């Protein structure tokens with residue numbers, strides 16, 4: 042775990058970048074620093090690996106004060122990924138990834154072999170390893186950046202806006218793969234972003250920074266959406282936080298009505314148990330607009346119920362066979378009860 046204990050940073054020109062920061066980023070989890078520009082996120086991140094020294098306070102990794110450790114050795118045990126990947130332009134992709142292991146004394150051949158495995162792990166081919174960074178797309182370069190940071194198998198990874206230099210589609214796929222990878226590796230990760238949606242999607246915990254490096258709130262994404270600590274956080278989190286918060290609520294317990302129920306003059310048509318559309322009395326067929334399963338969230342079901350011509354979402358089993366339908370009103374009632382539970386009012 043990484044502990045900030047009353048950490049402040051004032052730069053030489055008098056700028057207070059971080060003010061009295063105390064918080065703990067737990068081991069094996071992703072902690073995201075988010076906030077508007079200039080609120081001290083990068084400064085806080087860089088104090089962890091001593092690229093920036095605090096003016097006061099202490100930072101400990103697994104109980105050890107970082108200032109007591111040799112900066113070069115410290116940084117080898119901490120992976121670091123930055124925007125635009127920051128790759129060495131004159132080294133091949135493979136050698137970029139192999140750099141730190143070689144510094145650590147691993148033979149070049151062995152380091153390259155492992156680098157090849159890592160490239161595969163982040164979704165790149167062996168052939169790409171022979172190229173130079175400029176011969177890859179932005180998204181591919183970011184993947185190399187992640188592979189390079191993982192090469193020394195560091196327990197801690199610091200990531201500064203790692204996915205912000207790519208277009209939204211590439212970004213989405215990088216985020217998904219990053220979560221999958223973290224599911225396997227369980228590193229202690231601290232990531233900086235200015236994008237609250239990214240923070241909510243990737244963070245196990247989110248630290249919202251405000252002006253002057255003040256920590257406005259440290260919470261799980263779910264709690265952040267449900268109960269922002271103040272107006273600044275509420276404004277930063279955004280308007281549709283109620284709806285977005287439903288992504289954290291399971292739809293598994295929603296009561297189902299039989300698939301034969303007529304809703305708004307429409308009946309679900311099944312083919313071998315699988316929904317193929319809603320049909321009206323005149324025999325016209327309208328699309329179901331998708332289905333949900335037991336692992337989906339209330340948000341997904343609410344969305345389907347809104348899109349559905351019948352105003353009802355269809356639940357299917359693992360084989361895609363319809364199990365029942367859920368009307369908008371039932372979703373709304375589940376949302377209301379959940380909110381009451383949150384407020385401690387019971388249901």
Ligand SMILES: Nc1ncnc2c1ncn2[C@@H]1O[C@H](COP(=O)(O)OP(=O)(O)OP(=O)(O)O)[C@@H](O)[C@H]1O
Nearest residue numbers: 052054056058077078079080081082083084085235
């Ligand atoms: N070397 C420096 N000297 C003086 N002031 C600095 C220095 N580096 C950063 N700052 C100032 O410290 C404050 C915090 O900067 P920092 O880069 O940590 O913010 P940030 O939240 O990461 O911002 P962004 O999202 O724009 O990257 C800003 O006001 C910045 O101008």
